[in-house]
Amino acid sequence: MQEATLSFKARAKEALADPTLKIAIDRTTGTAERKRAVAMTQFPQFEAARERGKRIKDHVIANLDHYLLEFERNAIASGAKVHWARTAEEASQIVVRLCKEAGAKRVTRVKSMLGEEIGLPHALDEAGIERVETDLAEHIVQLGGDRPSHIVWPSMHRTREQVSEMFKRLHRAPHQEETIEAMVDSARRELRDKFLTADVSISGANFLLADTGATCTVTNEGNAELTTTPPRVHIVTAGIEKLVPSMGHAIAMLRLLVRSATGADVTQYTTFHCGPKQTGDRDGPEEFHIVLVDNGRTRMLREGMKDMLRCIRCGACMNHCVVFRQLGGHVYGGTYPGPMGAVLTPVFDGLESSRDLPHACTMNGKCQEVCPVAIPLPTLLRGWRDRSWREGLEPATVRFGLGIHTFVASRPRLYRLGTAIAIRVMRLFSRGGLVKGMPGLGAWTAYREFPAPAKRTFMEMYKDQEKGQ
Amino acid sequence: MSARETILDAVRSGLGNTAVDPAAVRRDADALLQDLPSIRPALLADGLVDAFIARVTSPKVAATAERIASASELPAAVGRYLEAFGLPAVVALQPAAPLQDLDWSGFELHDKVAPDEMIAIGVARWGIAETGSLVFHSGADTPILANFLPLHHLVMVRADTILPFLDDYAAATAGQRPPRNVNIVTGASGTTDIEGSLVLGAHGPRFLHVVIVGTPDSSE
Numbered sequence: 079m080q081e082a083t084l085s086f087k088a089r090a091k092e093a094l095a096d097p098t099l100k101i102a103i104d105r106t107t108g109t110a111e112r113k114r115a116v117a118m119t120q121f122p123q124f125e126a127a128r129e130r131g132k133r134i135k136d137h138v139i140a141n142l143d144h145y146l147l148e149f150e151r152n153a154i155a156s157g158a159k160v161h162w163a164r165t166a167e168e169a170s171q172i173v174v175r176l177c178k179e180a181g182a183k184r185v186t187r188v189k190s191m192l193g194e195e196i197g198l199p200h201a202l203d204e205a206g207i208e209r210v211e212t213d214l215a216e217h218i219v220q221l222g223g224d225r226p227s228h229i230v231w232p233s234m235h236r237t238r239e240q241v242s243e244m245f246k247r248l249h250r251a252p253h254q255e256e257t258i259e260a261m262v263d264s265a266r267r268e269l270r271d272k273f274l275t276a277d278v279s280i281s282g283a284n285f286l287l288a289d290t291g292a293t294c295t296v297t298n299e300g301n302a303e304l305t306t307t308p309p310r311v312h313i314v315t316a317g318i319e320k321l322v323p324s325m326g327h328a329i330a331m332l333r334l335l336v337r338s339a340t341g342a343d344v345t346q347y348t349t350f351h352c353g354p355k356q357t358g359d360r361d362g363p364e365e366f367h368i369v370l371v372d373n374g375r376t377r378m379l380r381e382g383m384k385d386m387l388r389c390i391r392c393g394a395c396m397n398h399c400v401v402f403r404q405l406g407g408h409v410y411g412g413t414y415p416g417p418m419g420a421v422l423t424p425v426f427d428g429l430e431s432s433r434d435l436p437h438a439c440t441m442n443g444k445c446q447e448v449c450p451v452a453i454p455l456p457t458l459l460r461g462w463r464d465r466s467w468r469e470g471l472e473p474a475t476v477r478f479g480l481g482i483h484t485f486v487a488s489r490p491r492l493y494r495l496g497t498a499i500a501i502r503v504m505r506l507f508s509r510g511g512l513v514k515g516m517p518g519l520g521a522w523t524a525y526r527e528f529p530a531p532a533k534r535t536f537m538e539m540y541k542d543q544e545k546g547q
Numbered sequence: 548m549s550a551r552e553t554i555l556d557a558v559r560s561g562l563g564n565t566a567v568d569p570a571a572v573r574r575d576a577d578a579l580l581q582d583l584p585s586i587r588p589a590l591l592a593d594g595l596v597d598a599f600i601a602r603v604t605s606p607k608v609a610a611t612a613e614r615i616a617s618a619s620e621l622p623a624a625v626g627r628y629l630e631a632f633g634l635p636a637v638v639a640l641q642p643a644a645p646l647q648d649l650d651w652s653g654f655e656l657h658d659k660v661a662p663d664e665m666i667a668i669g670v671a672r673w674g675i676a677e678t679g680s681l682v683f684h685s686g687a688d689t690p691i692l693a694n695f696l697p698l699h700h701l702v703m704v705r706a707d708t709i710l711p712f713l714d715d716y717a718a719a720t721a722g723q724r725p726p727r728n729v730n731i732v733t734g735a736s737g738t739t740d741i742e743g744s745l746v747l748g749a750h751g752p753r754f755l756h757v758v759i760v761g762t763p764d765s766s767e
């Protein structure tokens with residue numbers, strides 16, 4: 079129990095002590111935030127589009143069995159093979175088995191969060207299959223031997239200096255000039271022949287189209303198409319919540335997804351993949367497999383987390399999260415970081431090991447405000463907190479609260495933002511006049527319970543607990 | 548029980564086991580695509596071609612565009628482009644009749660695109676004014692890799708195939724058997740993976756030049 083808490087605290091501490099991490103996070107999330115804001119001014123229909131997007135996803139979830147069957151029927155008719163996986167392990171096993179059946183020595187992968195979620199990189203490595211990540215950021219993550227720290231920019235935690243050093247050390251013909259352009263070129267050279275000589279490609283899907291059985295990928299680099307076209311076998315892994323009724327619905331969702339993620343109107347490459355190579359086609363895979371993955375999604379349906387199934391993985395909630403922007407993605411410890419990760423990780427990893435995450439939140443509501451499908455993230459996080467109390471996991475949670483609060487409070491700008499929220503949160507946390515388990519009260523182990531915050535300001539209380547340390 | 552049955556059962560019990568009427572689901576789904584103008588951006592200009600070009604050349608898409616009156620002028624347009632970049636007249640030409648039928652004398656042509664191909668010329672089936680996108684379908688005359696391997700991608704699109712919105716493309720192809728790949732290409736390949744700064748030519752083309760042929764009501 080304590081170990082997870084300590085490791086989260088340790089991770090947070092490490093993140094705060096890292097001199098380059100904050101710079102790296104700011105460079106990417108700052109740009110993303112600005113570009114999204116500009117995109118919104120150019121899209122006055124956003125509010126209406128968002129409401130519609132929410133309804134589209136809700137409609138799909140409400141008829142999920144119907145759409146799954148329709149998708150399966152049409153995918154099979156297009157020549158695809160459809161597989162179903164209850165768990166992450168089952169999904170990885172299916173993919174590894176398909177790779178082995180194809181006699182694959184080398185597979186190329188298009189970044190997919192579902193792939194990360196089911197532990198696919200690890201499973202492939204274990205199976206002794208050479209795995210080539212083709213998304214530039216995932217390539218950087220692979221070279222660095224670490225994990226993605228953002229769902230849209232997985233290597234966001236790396237500064238250009240670090241990337242340059244890695245490329246120089248590991249690329250066959252690395253860049254000479256110290257520019258980002260030259261580094262991107264170096265990766266282009268490095269990966270070129272690997273695209274063309276892989277035996278199997280693996281991608282995710284941003285959308286599954288029920289009425290045709292097609293899957294949709296969006297990328298800016300063009301790596302999805304370069305990855306999935308040459309190999310003899312293409313395997314798609316996708317969560318069952320990715321369904322939409324038709325291309326028209328996918329388009330409505332795309333307008334929301336891309337603006338929210340990068341501020342562009344549409345990604346450079348939006349591709350619909352439908353079945354294997356057709357008669358006469360000049361290129362394309364001969365086998366096309368789709369693995370439909372549950373891994374906790376039907377449990378979310380049962381356990382009151384239906385809203386979260388709308389998530390289209392745009393990353394806006396983390397780009398706008400004060401906690402994420404201080405600590406980056408790795409401290410969240412799961413596949414998905416930021417507010418959406420704090421909601422999802424307890425689903426995948428269990429609340430016991432991840433109960434700190436729902437507390438790593440100031441409840442400022444910004445994530446819900448920017449979410450393109452209006453997911454009530456703070457409410458869902460509160461739900462986890464409540465459950466954590468009910469299940470008697472509070473003490474450890476509070477100890478974590480100190481860590482997270484210490485970093486917020488030691489940053490004046492953040493702190494000012496936080497204080498207004500704090501009182502509100504504290505009321506929320508107050509039970510019968512006593513504050514129980516309020517994140518930020520580090521001396522909780524000494525005090526056990528605090529009076530509700532009627533007379534004292536948050537700052538006073540905070541000073542007290544600092545002294546108590 | 549198979550994984551498939553387990554998942555479907557879990558979905559049904561999660562939803563409360565209500566019976567689904569496919570016709571009603573269909574109606575609801577259609578209703579969600581009503582009143583599209585209220586949920587999509589307006590075009591940048593009144594005329595379709597103008598709106599398309601405005602998008603293609605906007606900073607966000609950052610491609611270049613030019614208009615020619617007839618397809619027969621394409622080789623000359625390509626020649627000018629190559630000259631401006633100081634590139635040799637060695638090009639990969641998409642094996643599509645509208646391109647193959649043109650007079651390419653003075654060019655060295657091939658139809659197989661090399662991994663480090665410098666220049667490829669293609670033809671898009673549709674243009675989309677909303678986003679400045681080009682739409683390709685995989686097929687006997689459209690290798691998909693040709694859109695992704697070259698450094699310079701020059702694409703011809705007929706003005707009368709420019710559609711206002713992405714939804715119009717979906718409507719135009721609804722009910723048809725989809726090709727293996729539909730590529731909706733918007734600008735050159737780019738990445739913001741290193742510190743969020745945009746660099747073009749990540750894995751795909753670094754330059755995209757769009758040549759619009761004719762006018763919306765010409766059948767050239």
Ligand code: SF4
Nearest residue numbers: 389390392393395449
């Ligand atoms: S929760 Fe909302 S904002 Fe966050 S990634 Fe999902 S869709 Fe985007």
